[in-house]
Amino acid sequence: MLAVLSLSLAAHFLLCGAAQPDWYKRNLDTVQRIYNLTVYPANAKIISEGAPAVPPGLFNENATGRVTPVGEFFGFQDSFEYFFGLAPLPQGSPPNGAFTNATIVEFVSGCPEVAASTVYLSASTINPDNSTGPFITALKEIAFWRFDDEGAVLKYDAWIPNLDAFTPIMHGFDQYTLQGMNTTIHGVCGLQNQTCVGNNTVYDGVDDCVQTLAGKPFGRLDEAWGDNVVCRMIHVLLTKLRPEVHCAHVGPTGGRKCIDVEYNDVFFNDEFVFGDPLGSTFTCGA
Ligand SMILES: *[C@@H]1O[C@H](CO)[C@@H](O)[C@H](O)[C@H]1NC(C)=O
Ligand SMILES: *[C@@H]1O[C@H](CO)[C@@H](O)[C@H](O)[C@H]1NC(C)=O
Ligand SMILES: *[C@@H]1O[C@H](CO)[C@@H](O)[C@H](O)[C@H]1NC(C)=O
Ligand SMILES: *[C@@H]1O[C@H](CO)[C@@H](O)[C@H](O)[C@H]1NC(C)=O
Ligand SMILES: *[C@@H]1O[C@H](CO)[C@@H](O)[C@H](O)[C@H]1NC(C)=O
Ligand SMILES: *[C@@H]1O[C@H](CO)[C@@H](O)[C@H](O)[C@H]1NC(C)=O
Ligand SMILES: *[C@@H]1O[C@H](CO)[C@@H](O)[C@H](O)[C@H]1NC(C)=O
Secondary structure (H helix, E strand, C coil): CHHHHHHHHHHHHHHCCCCCCHHHHHHHHHHHHHHHCCCCCHHHHHHHHCHHHCCCCCEEEEEEEEEECCEEEECHHHHHHHHHHCCCCCCCCCCCEEEEEEEEEEEEEEECCEEEEEEEEEEEEECCCCCEEEEEEEEEEEEEEEECCCCCEEEEEEECCCHHHHHHHHHCCCCCCHHHHHHHHHHHHHHHHHHCCHHHCCCCHHHHHHHHHHCCCCCECCECCCCCHHHHHHHHHHCCCCHHHHHHHHCCCCCCCCCCCCHHHHCCCHHHHHCCCCCCCCCCCC
8 A cells, every 4th residue: 555655656756747857957948948039028139130149059050840820940040030030029000019928838848859838928018118018918839849969959840829819919900801901911011111122122112012912812820821911921020030031922922932832731741841750750769
């Protein structure tokens, strides 16, 4: 009886993390540090300074992943641009929000190479002095991670559910009404007019951009990958970081990024994205 009790106590301590291995803490720390950098103003520093502002040790130079419903990202630059470049800045349309808090609500790591997490990124308004105002909404991201020998992220497969429901609350308007679509198109076209200049110009001014985008499908944020407006609404944010790469994605052709893709291909092409046999990337001991 006593033996059974002590055995179950031992199991309890193992499962409940009385003594998690160092790599478990290391992996949790890495994931928390990554999400902390989506919080304003940490994201603002990376958006304005680029790669040098990303602390070392978070992403391998070959970090590669898929983020549904946004796209696939190859290499360090692509990866940090996705994680930090798309995190909202308190600018533009009301209610002027940004992420103010990254709470990891679920985390497991059964071996040094692999972990899974769920984060809630809470968005609040930002006051003029940069202090946190009232809560607006939250974004959820579920991710599987693979780490290199040093504990930096090498591969990730992440999912943001309900981007469609998050966005109107965050932006303060419904992007799917006629007025909301018009506001969105003018927002994209106005921003690219500031960031896609000189050699990176992709439209003959704002009117040309508005006319071109008004002729495309609007798209839906829960399936943002396509030759549509919502894809450009996401990629235009990245033109602040690397206009020479991202302006083409916002332009009339979509630059091989905002193009129509086959659902059957791009959401199941793990072997292409991760370079491993299907099912082995995020599995301990595989
Ligand atoms: C993440 O940010 C919170 C709030 O600023 C801080 O308390 C925590 O130490 C940070 N965690 C890591 C791993 O940087
Ligand atoms: C990244 O990939 C290249 C090409 O496969 C390789 O030479 C390099 O060592 C890799 N870098 C790291 C840090 O693993
Ligand atoms: C962060 O967000 C969580 C969940 O949304 C909340 O419980 C917690 O109080 C917040 N912490 C801070 C410091 O705002
Ligand atoms: C708020 O943070 C941004 C981004 O770091 C910075 O540019 C700005 O000066 C800050 N504003 C105040 C009032 O501190
Ligand atoms: C579309 O939005 C622009 C900019 O916000 C505005 O000037 C224009 O009147 C709007 N057009 C319609 C039809 O609502
Ligand atoms: C634009 O491209 C031309 C030709 O490639 C190059 O000579 C020029 O330096 C570029 N200008 C800028 C501002 O990048
Ligand atoms: C920005 O828009 C204005 C007005 O449409 C236009 O004159 C200008 O050429 C545009 N600049 C770029 C780089 O598209």
